[in-house]
Amino acid sequence: MSKDKALLRRMDSSIDTKLSFTYEDVEQIASHILDRVKCRPKLGIICGSGLGKLADLVQEREVIPYTEIPGFPSSTVPGHEGKLVFGKLSGKSVVLMQGRAHCYEGYSPQKTTLAVRTMKMMGINTLFVTNAAGGINRNYNVGDIMVIKDHVNLAGFAGVNPLVGVNDERFGPRFPAMSRAYDLDLRKLALNTAKEMGFGEFVREGVYSMMVGPNFETVTECRFLNQIGIDATGMSTVPEVLVAIHCGMRVFGMSLITNKVIMEYDAEDVANHEEVLQTGDRRSTDLQQLMTQIVDKVEL
Ligand SMILES: O=P(O)(O)O[C@@H]1C[C@H](O)[C@@H](CO)O1
Numbered sequence: 001m002s003k004d005k006a007l008l009r010r011m012d013s014s015i016d017t018k019l020s021f022t023y024e025d026v027e028q029i030a031s032h033i034l035d036r037v038k039c040r041p042k043l044g045i046i047c048g049s050g051l052g053k054l055a056d057l058v059q060e061r062e063v064i065p066y067t068e069i070p071g072f073p074s075s076t077v078p079g080h081e082g083k084l085v086f087g088k089l090s091g092k093s094v095v096l097m098q099g100r101a102h103c104y105e106g107y108s109p110q111k112t113t114l115a116v117r118t119m120k121m122m123g124i125n126t127l128f129v130t131n132a133a134g135g136i137n138r139n140y141n142v143g144d145i146m147v148i149k150d151h152v153n154l155a156g157f158a159g160v161n162p163l164v165g166v167n168d169e170r171f172g173p174r175f176p177a178m179s180r181a182y183d184l185d186l187r188k189l190a191l192n193t194a195k196e197m198g199f200g201e202f203v204r205e206g207v208y209s210m211m212v213g214p215n216f217e218t219v220t221e222c223r224f225l226n227q228i229g230i231d232a233t234g235m236s237t238v239p240e241v242l243v244a245i246h247c248g249m250r251v252f253g254m255s256l257i258t259n260k261v262i263m264e265y266d267a268e269d270v271a272n273h274e275e276v277l278q279t280g281d282r283r284s285t286d287l288q289q290l291m292t293q294i295v296d297k298v299e300l
C-alpha cells in the first residue's frame with residue numbers, strides 16, 4: 001500500500017462522507033496535505049471556470065489531486081481540474097486551487113468551502129478568488145475583468161450559507177462583519193497595477209452576486225440584479241469569501257466577464273458554459289499577467 005493510501009486509511013474514514021467538518025477534521029486534513037509538500041505558502045489562489053491555466057506559471061510545482069485529499073469534494077465541472085498546486089509564483093510561495101467545488105454540484109456549503117478553512121489551517125492568511133461571471137452592468141464587455149468591491153449573497157437569502165450551524169469560535173466569531181470583505185488596499189493595488197500595465201480600459205471595479213445555479217438566470221432575474229446594483233453574477237465565490245473572512249483571512253477577488261447576460265425577452269441568444277470557457281481561454285494570458293504582477297507586489 002502506498003504511503004498516501006496508508007495515511008488515508010489511518011484517518012477517520014467517515015470524513016469523506018461528512019457534510020460539515022469540525023476543527024479537528026480540518027486540522028487532520030491540513031496536516032495530511034502539509035505532510036506531502038515542502039512548500040509553506042501564505043497566499044492561496046482559487047481559480048475559476050477556465051482560469052486554471054495560471055497553474056502553468058507556477059514553478060517548483062508540487063501537485064495533489066483533490067481525490068487524494070480526505071473530505072475534499074472532487075471537481076465535476078469542465079474547466080475545473082481538481083488539483084492543489086503548490087509552488088512559486090512571482091518568486092512567492094503560493095497554493096493554487098485549480099478548480100473549485102460549487103453548491104450546484106450537490107455539495108453542502110460547508111463541503112464547498114472546506115478548502116478555505118484547510119488553507120487557513122495550513123498557514124495561509126491571504127486569499128485571492130477568481131471566477132467567471134455574466135456581465136449585468138450594460139457598460140461591461142465580454143472579456144472585461146472586474147475587481148470585486150462587494151457582493152450580494154443571493155444564495156444566502158435562500159439559506160445557502162456555509163456559516164449556518166454550530167459555530168466553533170476557534171474558526172471565527174458567530175456574527176462576522178462582512179462590510180469590508182474585499183480588502184481596500186488590495187483592490188487599489190490591483191486597479192493601479194492594471195493601469196500601469198495598460199489594462200485600464202478593460203479592468204473595472206464592481207459588485208458580484210451569487211445564485212446557486214446550475215441554470216443560468218432568467219431575463220427577469222437579470223433585470224432584477226441590474227436594478228439592485230449588481231455588476232456581474234455567478235455561481236461561486238461568495239461562500240468561500242464568507243468562510244475566509246470568518247476565519248480572519250484577507251480577501252481579494254476578480255471576476256472575468258465571460259458573457260453578457262440576456263436582458264431582452266425576445267433575444268435569440270442563450271447563455272452557455274462553452275462561451276464561458278472560450279472567453280476564459282481568450283483572456284487567460286491577460287488575467288495571468290495581471291495576477292502575476294499583483295502577486296509580485298502584494299505584501300504577505
Ligand atoms: O467557478 P466559477 O464561478 O468561475 O464558474 C462559473 C459559474 C459556473 O460554475 C460556470 C458557468 O459557466 O462558470
Ligand code: HPA
Binds near residue numbers: 132233235276
Ligand atoms: O451568466 C452567468 N450567470 C451565472 N454564472 C455565470 N458564470 C459565467 N457566466 C455566468
